[in-house]
Amino acid sequence: MAFATFLRRGSPPPVFGAGGGGSAGVNSSASAGSSKIIAMDFGRRSRAGFEDLALPQLAALYNHARWLCRDEAEAEDLVQETLSKALRAFDSFQPGTNFKAWIFRIQRNAFLNSRTAIAESRTVFLEDQEEAFDPPSLGLTPEQELIRLDNIALVQDALAQLSPPLREVLLLCDLEELSYKEIAGILDIPTGTVMSRLSRARQALRELLQPRFGGSR
Amino acid sequence: MSAGHLTPATIAAFADHELAAQEIAAAQEHLAACHACALAVLSATQLKAATARAAQRYTLSPEMRARLVATTRGRTSSARTVPMRMYTWAALAALILLAVSVLQWRGLRSTASPTVAELFDQHLAVLPETSTPQVLSSDRHTVKPWFQGKLPYSFNLPEPADLPAETVLQGADLTYIGGKPAAQLLFLVRKHHVSVFVTQRDAIVLPPSQDRNGFHLVSVQAGALTLTAVSDTAEAELRAVLTVLGHAQS
Ligand SMILES: [Zn+2]
Numbered sequence: 226m227a228f229a230t231f232l233r234r235g236s237p238p239p240v241f242g243a244g245g246g247g248s249a250g251v252n253s254s255a256s257a258g259s260s261k262i263i264a265m266d267f268g269r270r271s272r273a274g275f276e277d278l279a280l281p282q283l284a285a286l287y288n289h290a291r292w293l294c295r296d297e298a299e300a301e302d303l304v305q306e307t308l309s310k311a312l313r314a315f316d317s318f319q320p321g322t323n324f325k326a327w328i329f330r331i332q333r334n335a336f337l338n339s340r341t342a343i344a345e346s347r348t349v350f351l352e353d354q355e356e357a358f359d360p361p362s363l364g365l366t367p368e369q370e371l372i373r374l375d376n377i378a379l380v381q382d383a384l385a386q387l388s389p390p391l392r393e394v395l396l397l398c399d400l401e402e403l404s405y406k407e408i409a410g411i412l413d414i415p416t417g418t419v420m421s422r423l424s425r426a427r428q429a430l431r432e433l434l435q436p437r438f439g440g441s442r
Numbered sequence: 443m444s445a446g447h448l449t450p451a452t453i454a455a456f457a458d459h460e461l462a463a464q465e466i467a468a469a470q471e472h473l474a475a476c477h478a479c480a481l482a483v484l485s486a487t488q489l490k491a492a493t494a495r496a497a498q499r500y501t502l503s504p505e506m507r508a509r510l511v512a513t514t515r516g517r518t519s520s521a522r523t524v525p526m527r528m529y530t531w532a533a534l535a536a537l538i539l540l541a542v543s544v545l546q547w548r549g550l551r552s553t554a555s556p557t558v559a560e561l562f563d564q565h566l567a568v569l570p571e572t573s574t575p576q577v578l579s580s581d582r583h584t585v586k587p588w589f590q591g592k593l594p595y596s597f598n599l600p601e602p603a604d605l606p607a608e609t610v611l612q613g614a615d616l617t618y619i620g621g622k623p624a625a626q627l628l629f630l631v632r633k634h635h636v637s638v639f640v641t642q643r644d645a646i647v648l649p650p651s652q653d654r655n656g657f658h659l660v661s662v663q664a665g666a667l668t669l670t671a672v673s674d675t676a677e678a679e680l681r682a683v684l685t686v687l688g689h690a691q692s
Contacts, residue, residue, distance in 0.1 A: 272514065275514060276511075276514050279514060280511065280514070283502060283507060283510055283511070284501065284502050287500060287501075287502045287506070287510075288497070288498060288499065288500045288501070288502075291499070291500035292497070292499070292500075300500070301506055301509070301510070304510055305509070305510060305513050308510060308513040308514055309513060312513075312514060377492075377495055377496045378496075380492050380493065380495070380496035381496040381497075381499055383496075384493065384496055384497060395493055395497070396497050398458060398490075399490045399491075399493040399494045399497065400493065400494045400497040400498060402459075402494075404459075404460065405458070405460055420451070420454075423454070423458075424454065427454075427486075427489060430489065430493065431489070
């Protein structure tokens with residue numbers, strides 16, 4: 226089928242009608258910043274409506290689960306559990322809010338109760354010291370980074386070395402492109418803590434990347 | 443804000459799209475005039491983009507996807523396009539353009555042939571959010587006839603369903619390569635803007651592939667045409683798009 230979709234750079238993505246037989250529509254908000262998928266309430270909170278919202282998130286949920294669990298089978302289990310829980314809780318989803326942030330929060334809570342999290346990092350994940358906002362350093366010159374950050378494997382390696390809470394906040398912000406406010410909701414922390422954690426995460430990432438390139442600053 | 447330099451917090455918020463509209467305007471006004479802050483914003487955005495790329499590490503196998511879809515205990519829905527993150531990548535692209543002016547895109551221009559440089563430039567030119575394709579449609583029945591009479595040759599577009607996963611035709615531009623009219627097809631491949639230039643085989647001479655600062659150029663022959671893809675996405679993804687387009691020509 227041909228999509229009659231008209232995409233305009235820098236303007237809000239178009240509204241998508243539901244697939245054949247579906248009852249819920251999906252609307253992309255016009256807010257600047259990351260585009261959001263927002264459910265319109267059509268009065269019927271059907272499974273098809275849930276699928277319309279959840280299926281586009283599968284790849285992101287799985288990738289995020291892999292970074293959390295560090296294991297393929299456990300990550301799949303986690304996404305499966307997330308989908309089951311989200312389906313059961315779908316009635317509590319507030320139309321007009323970001324579904325992605327909602328389901329990521331469910332996945333995160335499911336993860337905190339998982340074997341891996343309890344065994345490895347639950348205390349680390351839950352630890353939350355309130356700290357002053359630490360402004361990010363200006364870091365390397367972009368010229369250097371244009372060359373250096375090209376190497377995806379090196380950045381992946383550095384990401385893998387970050388402490389779980391720092392990696393988590395960085396993934397939600399830089400990859401999933403959720404707003405500070407949405408991230409605060411997922412992690413159950415104040416927005417100020419999101420900012421300071423992000424700043425620490427980026428500083429740590431730079432520090433991990435620098436020696437590998439023999440960089441100096 | 444125009445009085446002093448942007449604060450580190452503002453730079454971070456700019457890169458994270460957390461500034462309000464009027465703050466963005468003020469920041470952009472300062473950035474246009476201030477080299478140091480422009481470099482700092484570019485640096486922050488580069489790191490963010492590198493993180494996003496590197497963090498997208500694990501892909502869902504079709505089997506796993508099928509199992510997960512089954513979890514929702516419903517029908518398997520047909521592929522749908524969800525063009526997310528357009529704003530983000532447009533903003534990043536705008537910053538890359540900023541880098542072009544700031545750094546003169548050193549590596550890019552210094553060793554590339556004039557034609558290769560022209561193609562990179564044409565691709566970069568469509569990235570900023572202010573640029574809109576001349577024909578804005580993902581429908582091949584709209585896009586292809588639009589070129590009628592504008593080009594001295596014709597070409598085919600594949601069915602959207604035949605394109606690789608997460609690949610969407612966004613629109614097209616008429617452009618000029620080496621002074622000759624050429625088609626520039628604009629695709630979105632997993633968040634990345636991809637330009638595919640359709641030219642007559644004998645009109646331009648290109649290397650089969652070329653890398654410049656994270657941007658790739660891949661060129662293949664398809665009958666009487668040369669198909670050239672330019673993007674910052676993985677070379678394999680460019681080849682996949684070109685293969686489908688190549689098939690459509692035969
Ligand atoms: Zn400044």
